[in-house]
Amino acid sequence: MSKPKLQIALDSQSLSKALETVREVGDVVDIIEVGTVLCLQDGMEPVRAIRALYPEKTILADTKCADAGKTVAKNCKDAGANWMTVICCATIPTMQAANKEIDELQVELYGDWTFDQAKAWKEIGINQVVYHQSRDALLSGETWGEKDLTKINKLVDMGFEVSVTGGLNVDTLQLFKGIDVACFIAGRGIAEAENPKKAAEDFKNKINEIF
Ligand code: 5RP
Numbered sequence: 001m002s003k004p005k006l007q008i009a010l011d012s013q014s015l016s017k018a019l020e021t022v023r024e025v026g027d028v029v030d031i032i033e034v035g036t037v038l039c040l041q042d043g044m045e046p047v048r049a050i051r052a053l054y055p056e057k058t059i060l061a062d063t064k065c066a067d068a069g070k071t072v073a074k075n076c077k078d079a080g081a082n083w084m085t086v087i088c089c090a091t092i093p094t095m096q097a098a099n100k101e102i103d104e105l106q107v108e109l110y111g112d113w114t115f116d117q118a119k120a121w122k123e124i125g126i127n128q129v130v131y132h133q134s135r136d137a138l139l140s141g142e143t144w145g146e147k148d149l150t151k152i153n154k155l156v157d158m159g160f161e162v163s164v165t166g167g168l169n170v171d172t173l174q175l176f177k178g179i180d181v182a183c184f185i186a187g188r189g190i191a192e193a194e195n196p197k198k199a200a201e202d203f204k205n206k207i208n209e210i211f
Pocket of ligand 1: 009010011035036062135165166167168185186187188189
């Protein structure tokens, strides 16, 4: 089992706020995500700005792309992103088109998806999925639990690198002990902490303690 990486999700409403956060935590985390909220607010500008600050880091554009895979992926790549996301209900042709343009494509698992679909993603060469508890599901009372762990384990057994995200905090990580999680993605748990750098370090320390 490899040690899970840590990804910061920058979901702020403005580029300036995202840059403030990333300057504090960029050296602590393994992967920097320009979150969906920020992509929708400012397009690819945050990707360009963060690439200029961190030439060597893996940058993910969380576009949750549903169509026009080739164009969206090319835009992400040209701006400096290594990875991007597509939503799980995108068609196979959309995923294939995106996958040709970007270094790594991740499928974001929301709502209803099936393991037959996951098998089809694997067959077209997709290796990464993001297991997601949506912000809105969590707000409406959903919690992390055994049902999630079973699905994550099954995806790992299928050969996927599985990132896990959605309202994570340092205490939630314990739940995933013994599971081959590739990466934990944290947004508000780091960015909205009183001291984001310390919060990111706390996540890292907890990952080292558990895995
Ligand atoms: C929302 C996302 C978020 O970036 C991700 O879930 C992390 O956010 P948080 O830790 O604040 O829940 O993809 O669609």
